Each structure stands twice: as C-alpha cells, then as structure tokens.
Amino acid sequence: MNILEVGAKIKQMRKKNKMSQDDLATQINLTKSHISKIENGKATPSLATLSKIAEIFDVPMAWFVIQDQFDGISIVSKKERNETVETNELGYQYELLANKSYMSNINPSIVTVHNGAENLAPYTHDNDEFIYVISGSITLKYDNKFYTLEEGDSAYFSGKKEHIFINNSEENSKVLTIYVED
Structure with missing residues (x-):
C-alpha cells in the first residue's frame, strides 16, 4: 500500500463530496491535523479508520489500497x-x-x-x-x-x-x- 496514493484517494473522495478536512475528522473521531497528515502521506490510516472513511463515502475499502487494474478506467462488457x-x-x-x-x-x-x-x-x-x-x-x-x-x-x-x-x-x-x- 502506497500511503501517498491512499491519502490522495481520500482527499479526492472528500473533495468530490464537498467535505472539509474538519468535517471528515469530526465524523470519524480524528483531528483535522491527522486527516491532513493522512492526505499528505505523512501518516498511515489504520484499517479501522480506512473502513470508517470508506463507509462515509460509500466505496469499498479496497478502493483505497488496491491498484485499479484498469488504471482509472471502468470497462463493463x-x-x-x-x-x-x-x-x-x-x-x-x-x-x-x-x-x-x-x-x-x-x-x-x-x-x-x-x-x-x-x-x-x-x-x-x-x-x-x-x-x-x-x-x-x-x-x-x-x-x-x-x-x-x-x-x-x-x-x-x-x-x-x-x-x-x-x-x-x-x-x-x-x-x-x-x-x-x-
């Protein structure tokens, strides 16, 4: 798991959902500072934290940690x-x-x-x-x-x-x- 990529994906989802770092931190009982560190790759989220974040954004937890085999593309035959x-x-x-x-x-x-x-x-x-x-x-x-x-x-x-x-x-x-x- 590349923590820079995980942090970037969390930030992407937070912004897509028009949520501030403070909003996200409040919902998962962390500080805004800790969310900032996670998004900037300076801290690694625990699996429990990642699970809470995935639940808030209604995405599978694996989306944050597994490289997408299609590199950003979704193909549905x-x-x-x-x-x-x-x-x-x-x-x-x-x-x-x-x-x-x-x-x-x-x-x-x-x-x-x-x-x-x-x-x-x-x-x-x-x-x-x-x-x-x-x-x-x-x-x-x-x-x-x-x-x-x-x-x-x-x-x-x-x-x-x-x-x-x-x-x-x-x-x-x-x-x-x-x-x-x-």
Whole structure:
C-alpha cells in the first residue's frame, strides 16, 4: 500500500463530496491535523479508520489500497452487465453502465421505460440529467411541458424541476441516462 496514493484517494473522495478536512475528522473521531497528515502521506490510516472513511463515502475499502487494474478506467462488457435493478414504482428498469461511480461525478445507465406507466407523478433530484433515446419513443414531461423524443433524440436538463419519462412506443423504450452531480 502506497500511503501517498491512499491519502490522495481520500482527499479526492472528500473533495468530490464537498467535505472539509474538519468535517471528515469530526465524523470519524480524528483531528483535522491527522486527516491532513493522512492526505499528505505523512501518516498511515489504520484499517479501522480506512473502513470508517470508506463507509462515509460509500466505496469499498479496497478502493483505497488496491491498484485499479484498469488504471482509472471502468470497462463493463455487455455480458457482465447483469446487475439490473428491478423495475421500480415508475415502471422503469435500470441497467448500470459503470461500476465505478465513486471515480466520477457522472452516473450512466440505460433506463427501460415500460408501457403502462402513464399516470405517474413526476419526480425531482439534485443532479443535472442528460438523456439519449436509444430505441423507441418517449414523452418527457418536464416542468409541466411535454416533449416527444424519438430514437436518436437527446435532452439535457436540471433534475431539480419535476420530470418523468412516458413510453410512446408499442415496445419498451430504452434511454441512455447520465446523471451529472455538481
């Protein structure tokens, strides 16, 4: 384990989560000074400390200590992309396209928009969202306006305004969705 790399990864996650050294120190019962030493490679975190930090940032502890075999790249082949979230209350099914959401502020997935989900309430979230219709056709209800998007069409919008996808096709529609965190 290279303590400089571990410290750099901790700092990366702390900054990504808009957290100060003092905030992190308070959550894991350390001093700000000790967090600074860890981030600068002047102190090695204990496994207990590393475990707490991993839990706070919702990443596997191994991410801090194991060299990524892809050197900063996440490749997910179609045959390995079987971690599909079950259909949710909106009538959507999500297929995660990257298994390293802790590496970046974007989260790509393929959303399958099922038939019969026309009377659902729009929702909001804190992220910007980019969508690209892979197949089929959807109506994007956004801020009480309706937009028809066909295969090949795309949209970029703030998730802070109410929105929902409604399928316009006889078959299920597929939409590439990328959430962009601030």
